[in-house]
Amino acid sequence: MKKPPFPLAAVAIAYLGLEIWLLARGAEAAVWVRFALSLWLVVFLLRGSRIAGGIWLVCNLLSALYTAVATFRVIQTDVTAAGLFAVLTAAILAHCVYLFFSPAVRRFQSPARSH
Template sequence: MKSKPPLLLVIVAILYLAYLAWMLVVDFTPVVAGRLAISALLFFFVFRGSRIAGNILAILCALSALVLLVAAVATFSTVALGAVLFTVIAGLLAAFAAYLFFSPAVRVFQGKVPQAPAP
């Protein structure tokens, strides 16, 4: 029997997919619809234990964080609150990307148990 995904991974997936669904309801754009479809597909494979899907998702989250940081810098002089919101979301995306890459719980779930260094 396969192990269960880490609780933090499940919580983040639910929150992120709910956020994208909310974005679709509030202001439908094909970009957000595509992001929701790709994210749902990647999370499906991540929950099945795919390391490749997890790494792709982490890279996409990291790139999204960088884009949001650029947007925060670009909008800071006109809309300071928007810049702060972009920065917070970028920080959350970067933290999730780091969690997917470096978390021992995720690696154990994916089937690669971290080994202790040899003495």
């Protein structure tokens, strides 16, 4: 089994950690469903699935859009929160660029060749 690139694995595991933290804080049914779907997606992502990688990329792009909207929504009332949302948006977009352009991710997701 191929080893996933560190940035890909680190972000995926960090996201699962966030979901576990949300579960520990008293979860609703929606959080359990999101955790189960995320866990399923991350398992396939870390095994090198291109489809899971594409779904992960789209989810991250939607997250970046959501945090960008949140930035502009709170900028008038809470500049600190807006700054944090802006940093989060930039970090998510940087991860998306990495996912889309990284040769390491492409190698990891390429099918194994048998000789």
